Amino acid sequence: MPPPCFRVLVGVKRVVDYAVKVRITPDHSGVDTANLKTSMNPFCELAVEAAVQLRERLGPERVPEIVAASVGPTACQETLRTALAMGVDRAVLVNTDAAPVSDSKAGSALQPEPLDVARTLAALQSRLQSNLILLGKQAIDDDSNQTGQLLAGILNWSQGTFLSKIEAEKEQDLLQVDREVDEGIERLRLRLPSVLTCDLRLNKPRYITLPNLMRAKTKPIETLSTSDLGVALRTYWQIVRVDEPPARRQVTMLKTVDELVAKLQQLGVLDRA
Amino acid sequence: MLWLGRAFGFREAPKHSDVLSRLWWRCCYHHARKWYPGDCVCGCIADHRTGSEWRFESRERYTEVCPDARTPLRVFSRQHGYCTVEHALKREQVGAVASVTRLEVPLPSGLQRNRERTGVLSPGKRFRREVSSSSSSSSSSSSLPPQSTVASAGPASAHSASAPSTSAWWTAPGPTYYDGRHTHADEVLLGTVLDSDRSGLRNTVRAFAHEYIAPYAAAIDEANRFPREQLWTELGNLGVLGVATANAYGGLGLGLVEHCLVMEELSRASPSIGLSYGAHSNLCMMQIERHGSAAQKERLLPPLCSGVWVGALAMSETGAGSDVLGSMRTSAYQRKRTTAAGELRSGWSIRGTKMWITNGPDADVVVVYARTPELESHSASTSTLAAVESASSSSLPKQSKPKLTAFVLETAQLGPRYRVAQKLDKLGMRGSNTCELVFDDVWVPDDAVLGEPGLGTTVLMAGLDAERLVLSAGPLGIMQACLDVVLPYVRERQQFGSPIGTFPLMQAKLADMYGALAASRAHTFGVAASVDKLTRQIGEPTPPASSKHGGLNPQLRRFRKDCASVILQNAERATQCALQAIQALGGNGYISDYPTGRLLRDAKLYEIGAGTSEIRRILIGRELYEASHATK
Ligand SMILES: Cc1cc2nc3c(=O)[nH]c(=O)nc-3n(C[C@H](O)[C@H](O)[C@H](O)COP(=O)(O)OP(=O)(O)OC[C@H]3O[C@@H](n4cnc5c(N)ncnc54)[C@H](O)[C@@H]3O)c2cc1C
Numbered sequence: 001m002p003p004p005c006f007r008v009l010v011g012v013k014r015v016v017d018y019a020v021k022v023r024i025t026p027d028h029s030g031v032d033t034a035n036l037k038t039s040m041n042p043f044c045e046l047a048v049e050a051a052v053q054l055r056e057r058l059g060p061e062r063v064p065e066i067v068a069a070s071v072g073p074t075a076c077q078e079t080l081r082t083a084l085a086m087g088v089d090r091a092v093l094v095n096t097d098a099a100p101v102s103d104s105k106a107g108s109a110l111q112p113e114p115l116d117v118a119r120t121l122a123a124l125q126s127r128l129q130s131n132l133i134l135l136g137k138q139a140i141d142d143d144s145n146q147t148g149q150l151l152a153g154i155l156n157w158s159q160g161t162f163l164s165k166i167e168a169e170k171e172q173d174l175l176q177v178d179r180e181v182d183e184g185i186e187r188l189r190l191r192l193p194s195v196l197t198c199d200l201r202l203n204k205p206r207y208i209t210l211p212n213l214m215r216a217k218t219k220p221i222e223t224l225s226t227s228d229l230g231v232a233l234r235t236y237w238q239i240v241r242v243d244e245p246p247a248r249r250q251v252t253m254l255k256t257v258d259e260l261v262a263k264l265q266q267l268g269v270l271d272r273a
Numbered sequence: 274m275l276w277l278g279r280a281f282g283f284r285e286a287p288k289h290s291d292v293l294s295r296l297w298w299r300c301c302y303h304h305a306r307k308w309y310p311g312d313c314v315c316g317c318i319a320d321h322r323t324g325s326e327w328r329f330e331s332r333e334r335y336t337e338v339c340p341d342a343r344t345p346l347r348v349f350s351r352q353h354g355y356c357t358v359e360h361a362l363k364r365e366q367v368g369a370v371a372s373v374t375r376l377e378v379p380l381p382s383g384l385q386r387n388r389e390r391t392g393v394l395s396p397g398k399r400f401r402r403e404v405s406s407s408s409s410s411s412s413s414s415s416s417l418p419p420q421s422t423v424a425s426a427g428p429a430s431a432h433s434a435s436a437p438s439t440s441a442w443w444t445a446p447g448p449t450y451y452d453g454r455h456t457h458a459d460e461v462l463l464g465t466v467l468d469s470d471r472s473g474l475r476n477t478v479r480a481f482a483h484e485y486i487a488p489y490a491a492a493i494d495e496a497n498r499f500p501r502e503q504l505w506t507e508l509g510n511l512g513v514l515g516v517a518t519a520n521a522y523g524g525l526g527l528g529l530v531e532h533c534l535v536m537e538e539l540s541r542a543s544p545s546i547g548l549s550y551g552a553h554s555n556l557c558m559m560q561i562e563r564h565g566s567a568a569q570k571e572r573l574l575p576p577l578c579s580g581v582w583v584g585a586l587a588m589s590e591t592g593a594g595s596d597v598l599g600s601m602r603t604s605a606y607q608r609k610r611t612t613a614a615g616e617l618r619s620g621w622s623i624r625g626t627k628m629w630i631t632n633g634p635d636a637d638v639v640v641v642y643a644r645t646p647e648l649e650s651h652s653a654s655t656s657t658l659a660a661v662e663s664a665s666s667s668s669l670p671k672q673s674k675p676k677l678t679a680f681v682l683e684t685a686q687l688g689p690r691y692r693v694a695q696k697l698d699k700l701g702m703r704g705s706n707t708c709e710l711v712f713d714d715v716w717v718p719d720d721a722v723l724g725e726p727g728l729g730t731t732v733l734m735a736g737l738d739a740e741r742l743v744l745s746a747g748p749l750g751i752m753q754a755c756l757d758v759v760l761p762y763v764r765e766r767q768q769f770g771s772p773i774g775t776f777p778l779m780q781a782k783l784a785d786m787y788g789a790l791a792a793s794r795a796h797t798f799g800v801a802a803s804v805d806k807l808t809r810q811i812g813e814p815t816p817p818a819s820s821k822h823g824g825l826n827p828q829l830r831r832f833r834k835d836c837a838s839v840i841l842q843n844a845e846r847a848t849q850c851a852l853q854a855i856q857a858l859g860g861n862g863y864i865s866d867y868p869t870g871r872l873l874r875d876a877k878l879y880e881i882g883a884g885t886s887e888i889r890r891i892l893i894g895r896e897l898y899e900a901s902h903a904t905k
């Protein structure tokens with residue numbers, strides 16, 4: 001029997017670039033995203049890198065296809081190009097331009113919520129027959145940290161979240177993964193099909209090189225609509241108010257270590273000796 | 274995120290360091306338990322008397338890096354079995370000697386974890402290479418955001434010849450002043466040359482330069498070292514070294530516009546790297562591509578594209594700068610020689626020295642021009658236009674117009690008669706190595722001739738236009754870098770109760786700087802796009818070197834004045850822009866913690882290298898005069 005193949009689907013999200021200092025809209029309904037530089041969610045970059053590394057380790061026979069998918073507006077093509085330049089074979093854009101999620105209060109199109117993204121990816125999975133889905137553990141814009149878990153639930157697949165290590169076992173459809181949990185590192189063995197979400201220490205995404213960027217232009221991006229996949233986008237939550245983080249607190253200068261210890265104890269940070 | 278250090282400082286030098294770090298670890302842990310996975314814990318104990326500082330960081334989260342955390346931080350994670358703490362001590366003021374103590378602190382019992390991992394976090398940065406050796410950090414108490422950081426281990430160790438580890442000077446990344454995403458004055462390009470392919474290319478180069486070059490710009494300058502091991506093959510891998518080289522030789526086969534986009538982005542991150550890049554990819558590689566034989570190209574271009582080799586071009590001499598054609602003394606004579614295999618080969622013996630050669634100390638391939646007096650007696654010169662370049666060539670007796678021959682040499686094969694003389698200590702562009710090259714009767718075979726013997730002048734002249742155009746993107750990057758520093762500064766810096774950027778006199782400065790950048794960018798890319806377009810139409814950029822038109826197609830020949838104008842204007846504007854940037858930063862502009870002084874020193878080079886401003890003016894004026902007609 002030939003060793004099992006990994007047919008990989010990677011979800012990539014387009015977000016406001018991590019380096020951009022965002023501003024809250026005057027009515028506190030959200031963040032002003034007009035004309036802001038966008039890029040691929042850094043956690044999704046880790047997922048793309050993980051997929052590409054998986055192929056580099058196992059070879060193209062065991063990883064015959066890596067597809068990147070993004071759910072969002074046409075502009076997500078740029079994000080998908082980045083994934084293609086990193087080494088993904090082809091891309092699917094599930095275009096939400098025709099079916100924007102609208103929020104009457106903000107009056108602007110919101111991005112699809114994690115549950116609908118998970119449903120969309122699940123529908124896409126059944127088209128592509130993928131058996132391994134890699135996602136970022138969360139997106140840096142809404143920090144929801146839900147899509148992977150919801151997707152695994154919908155598909156009823158095994159899931160590994162907050163991963164710092166992914167290893168495929170030889171000749172078997174098993175993955176050994178390390179999860180970063182509060183208590184330390186949890187090592188799991190997962191049977192395919194699986195949903196994995198990637199954490200910071202999993203890898204260091206490669207930088208894109210110009211030859212790969214040019215090669216990426218020749219790789220296909222297929223466009224589908226949510227209705228092609230039978231998914232209707234809805235709003236499940238309402239943003240009540242968005243505020244800036246509170247300003248930094250005042251500095252207190254202490255003279256000695258003892259004072260510091262006393263202060264910390266007083267604040268309950270440190271147990272009294 | 275919790276930023277403890279600013280809340281509790283103490284005035285006593287930390288004596289019980291492991292007690293302290295344990296304490297800090299515990300208080301971080303205590304807080305971290307309440308948090309969402311991925312949240313970040315930072316701690317800092319600053320001893321303001323000695324300037325020593327302790328910083329702690331765990332679960333890095335790049336979106337929330339504390340604005341104070343300008344210096345690289347040792348990261349420890351809550352999962353560690355012990356935490357690794359780096360205690361960086363900075364002696365105030367001069368020297369900036371760094372001593373780093375590494376402590377390994379056991380965690381309180383019951384909290385032992387199964388593995389340890391460290392990484393380094395710095396602001397605006399997500400993923401940083403592991404840093405293992407010493408780093409020094411400083412933290413000023415100023416409220417200004419661009420904080421001073423000593424990027425390398427200090428001048429004393431940086432200059433010492435016996436630098437212990439190969440890359441001690443390189444390991445500590447400094448601050449960057451831009452976010453790696455934006456430029457100012459893009460507006461002038463959006464409707465013209467900046468299509469989606471090109472902006473993709475530019476973003477790619479920008480992201481690389483921002484991450485791998487900009488943090489080291491200050492260290493490169495301070496150490497005056499060319500980071501060959503750290504960068505050159507990486508740049509090859511990125512694809513920029515061969516951006517304009519044909520695909521067949523490992524390049525990307527793109528045009529001058531792309532070459533300029535790359536040059537600008539690299540120069541924005543570090544003008545020195547930009548200059549070395551220009552000398553390598555343009556001065557050296559384009560001359561080989563343009564005039565080399567198929568064999569020369571196949572042999573030389575692939576390793577130059579991949580960055581395994583470094584290229585240089587040697588034209589100037591101590592006695593022959595502006596008047597490079599008229600006063601060149603380096604000469605080559607035809608000599609036969611018996612090779613090791615016993616066969617008699619004809620070749621050339623080169624004698625002379627070349628001065629101010631960019632990349633000279635590191636060069637594996639050098640394009641060299643030399644006089645070939647043996648060819649001079651045979652025929653009168655055919656190259657009339659060559660004289661245009663050299664304003665003072667008229668001082669030479671007309672009948673003895675020198676005949677040059679271009680050579681392309683692999684330095685590894687030249688033997689001991691080829692020497693790299695002193696590496697020059699420069700005002701700016703430090704780290705872009707410059708030196709004198711000595712040819713003491715260096716014998717090279719016939720196949721080292723680039724183009725045809727005796728037609729070196731046309732080879733030389735044909736390269737100069739593209740050289741000027743590509744190099745003129747260097748000052749563009751510098752102007753951009755000036756705005757990168759100044760715009761956030763004038764926003765943050767308050768005097769008289771308001772940000773200085775609100776004062777009209779300051780806004781006038783911003784307007785001048787912006788206008789200069791925008792005009793230069795439009796001019797540079799306008800000319801580059803025109804030359805590219807014409808080159809594509811003609812399909813043959815270089816006619817045989819024996820052509821009458823200085824080695825150029827006559828249609829391209831008319832861009833000579835434009836290429837010279839672009840670099841003339843850009844270079845002078847960049848110097849002025851850097852002066853303005855210094856002025857806008859006031860006292861901070863004048864000290865070396867900020868990059869403005871370095872930018873000024875670097876900018877000035879472009880008024881001298883590749884022809885001085887004076888020579889450019891003479892050239893442009895003469896071209897215009899000669900092309901004009903008297904009105905009747
Ligand atoms: C950092 C650096 C890197 C360099 N890299 C290279 C390299 O890679 N390869 C290379 O071949 N060369 C290189 N050069 C050399 C550079 O091209 C020369 O320095 C330049 O051409 C000026 O020549 P010069 O220094 O001899 O100045 P000079 O010719 O001595 O000029 C001195 C002054 O006299 C002025 N002057 C000269 N003639 C006239 C005239 N007829 N009318 C009016 N004014 C005049 C000049 O404008 C200048 O102001 C480099 C130089 C530097 C500083």
Ligand SMILES: Cc1cc2nc3c(=O)[nH]c(=O)nc-3n(C[C@H](O)[C@H](O)[C@H](O)COP(=O)(O)OP(=O)(O)OC[C@H]3O[C@@H](n4cnc5c(N)ncnc54)[C@H](O)[C@@H]3O)c2cc1C
Pocket residue numbers: 766768769773776777778779856857858859860861863864
């Ligand atoms: C080498 C050196 C030696 C020094 N020695 C001494 C010394 O011995 N003793 C001492 O006391 N100080 C000294 N100084 C400090 C010096 O006096 C200050 O740097 C200088 O007054 C400028 O102040 P600043 O640096 O805070 O610049 P800022 O005041 O921040 O100015 C920044 C920019 O804003 C502009 N600006 C500020 N306000 C306005 C406004 N209202 N309208 C328009 N533009 C405005 C300034 O012109 C400048 O271009 C020294 C500085 C240096 C660099």
